[in-house]
Amino acid sequence: MQEFAVCIVLYAILFTFDVVPQIKSQKWKPLWFVFLVYISTFVLIALIIFDIIPRHLNMYLVEAIKFIFRIK
Amino acid sequence: MISILVIFMFGSLVLAGSFESDPNIWYSPLTAAVIALPLFLCYARILSLVPGSNLFDIAVTLFGKFFGKAVVLLYTLYAIFLGGVVIRTFSEFIRIVAIPETPQIVIQSFLILLSVYLAKSGVENIGRISRFVLPIILAITIFSVIIASTSVNFENLLPAFNADLSTIFKVSVFKTTFPLGEIILIASMFSSTEPWKKTSKIFIIALLIEVATLLTVSMRNSLVLGSPSISMYYFPSYEAVSISALGEIFTRTELLVGINYTLAGTIKMGICVYIASMGISKISNYEDMRAFVAPSALIMLFLAVVAAENAAEFFNLTNYYPYIALLFQLILPLIMLIAAEIKVRLNKPAEAAPQGTNNQGTGS
Numbered sequence: 001m002q003e004f005a006v007c008i009v010l011y012a013i014l015f016t017f018d019v020v021p022q023i024k025s026q027k028w029k030p031l032w033f034v035f036l037v038y039i040s041t042f043v044l045i046a047l048i049i050f051d052i053i054p055r056h057l058n059m060y061l062v063e064a065i066k067f068i069f070r071i072k
Numbered sequence: 073m074i075s076i077l078v079i080f081m082f083g084s085l086v087l088a089g090s091f092e093s094d095p096n097i098w099y100s101p102l103t104a105a106v107i108a109l110p111l112f113l114c115y116a117r118i119l120s121l122v123p124g125s126n127l128f129d130i131a132v133t134l135f136g137k138f139f140g141k142a143v144v145l146l147y148t149l150y151a152i153f154l155g156g157v158v159i160r161t162f163s164e165f166i167r168i169v170a171i172p173e174t175p176q177i178v179i180q181s182f183l184i185l186l187s188v189y190l191a192k193s194g195v196e197n198i199g200r201i202s203r204f205v206l207p208i209i210l211a212i213t214i215f216s217v218i219i220a221s222t223s224v225n226f227e228n229l230l231p232a233f234n235a236d237l238s239t240i241f242k243v244s245v246f247k248t249t250f251p252l253g254e255i256i257l258i259a260s261m262f263s264s265t266e267p268w269k270k271t272s273k274i275f276i277i278a279l280l281i282e283v284a285t286l287l288t289v290s291m292r293n294s295l296v297l298g299s300p301s302i303s304m305y306y307f308p309s310y311e312a313v314s315i316s317a318l319g320e321i322f323t324r325t326e327l328l329v330g331i332n333y334t335l336a337g338t339i340k341m342g343i344c345v346y347i348a349s350m351g352i353s354k355i356s357n358y359e360d361m362r363a364f365v366a367p368s369a370l371i372m373l374f375l376a377v378v379a380a381e382n383a384a385e386f387f388n389l390t391n392y393y394p395y396i397a398l399l400f401q402l403i404l405p406l407i408m409l410i411a412a413e414i415k416v417r418l419n420k421p422a423e424a425a426p427q428g429t430n431n432q433g434t435g436s
Contacts, residue, residue, distance in 0.1 A: 003175045010181040010373075014188065018366040018398035033356065039369035041374045048377055049177070058376040058389055065395045 003049045011042055073262060075202035076343070077255050077278035082209055083158060084341025085289065085309070085333060093407050097235050097243050098294040101286035104247035105279060111248070111401060112279055114409050115259050115299055122410040127260035128354045134411040139157035143404060148351025150400045151257055152368060155344030156375025157390065158184050162337045163376065164383050165307055169330060178375055184369045190342030191349060191365045195261055200344060205335050211372035212332045213285055216309075217292050219325050220316040224295040249394040252282065253401035257315060257347050309333075345369045 019034060047053045065071070081331045107286075127147065132140030163179040172178070190198060255278070289309055294303055296312040305311045314326035346361075348368035353361035380386035 002175045006178050006181055010184065011187065014366045014370070018188070022363060027360070027363060029362070030356065030358050033352070034363065035365050037370055040368045044374055045177075045377055055300065055378060055379075056381045056385060058375070059385070061391050061396075062389055065392045069395055071392075072152060 074204045079202040081251040082336035098290045100243045103244035105283040108252040109247045112275040120268040120271045126263045151348040155372035158374040158379040160379045187341035187345045222317040230297040249397035270378045
């Protein structure tokens with residue numbers, strides 16, 4: 001729960017100092033990407049914090065490297 | 073530019089020596105430099121063949137809009153991946169040596185905020201802070217060597233050359249890819265209007281400073297800890313200095329080493345965020361790259377969180393890093409170099425032809 005609280009604070013800070021000025025200056029073009037990343041990473045990190053998805057997703061990358069380069 | 077190149081490579085100094093297993097390979101930075109030198113000359117050549125363009129512009133010029141942007145996307149993903157690895161490395165470092173009970177996301181959040189601030193402040197400020205920090209880092213490294221000189225055992229350097237060639241090659245390739253070859257990313261921050269010799273001089277000076285520091289750190293660690301002990305620690309440099317003291321005045325100097333690593337690591341993270349946002353802005357044809365700074369940093373944060381369950385798993389993952397780096401540090405630059413050489417050679421007669429026609433016209 002502590003981790004989730006920290007995560008909310010981080011996103012709030014970034015949203016205030018990054019997204020709000022863009023909305024104020026009406027820079028709409030990059031905002032779809034910005035919102036997409038903010039929402040998707042927040043949801044994924046929340047899912048990881050609450051142990052709904054595992055923390056070792058990069059291990060699949062290791063398996064892929066082992067398969068491509070035939071490492072035992 | 074030299075300061076940024078060196079600081080970017082120093083960002084991985086925290087792991088210096090942690091991949092030297094049983095054999096005594098403290099001289100691996102020298103062998104890594106031999107492998108890295110042709111790579112550095114290749115990067116310098118690419119920059120000087122297309123003057124006034126950075127790596128991303130060169131990719132689009134050489135391969136066209138579609139394939140060029142695909143190359144830009146690959147390098148953007150590489151910058152994001154590297155940023156994630158650096159953030160996780162530093163959060164592990166801070167957690168292991170200082171605050172073991174604190175959740176890693178707290179440390180990572182602070183690192184993310186710092187790197188976003190740094191990237192948003194622009195390349196000039198990154199350059200200025202690198203120039204300011206570089207002498208401090210070098211001074212602390214020299215000071216740590218002086219402190220560690222009280223606990224050295226010269227027998228630890230021996231037997232120096234009993235490792236087999238494949239092990240030496242493996243460690244050297246690792247050192248080449250992490251951190252030396254990573255400076256290909258810096259090529260996307262800068263353009264060069266200088267001839268090849270001058271551009272390569274900058275790269276070679278940066279390589280010499282980095283290799284000299286890596287060799288000093290590697291030797292210090294071996295002299296203090298001995299080579300079997302080095303492989304027992306995740307951060308051997310920190311451990312080597314922590315067991316050394318100069319009388320009763322200079323004790324606990326490992327804190328300085330921690331500051332050293334954090335300074336270089338934060339700048340490296342900032343540079344990774346900057347390059348990733350530059351790549352996204354290039355792909356999306358949106359000129360203001362600062363709009364993509366925070367999203368790039370958040371993707372890095374996500375990667376840092378999912379990198380591994382624990383420190384052991386994460387450091388096992390870094391062992392596979394050279395396989396990923398191969399594409400970005402060797403294969404793609406080689407393809408770009410060949411394409412740039414062909415393009416320059418094909419353009420020369422085309423440029424000469426109109427001049428010839430004009431001359432004829434003037435003459436007649």
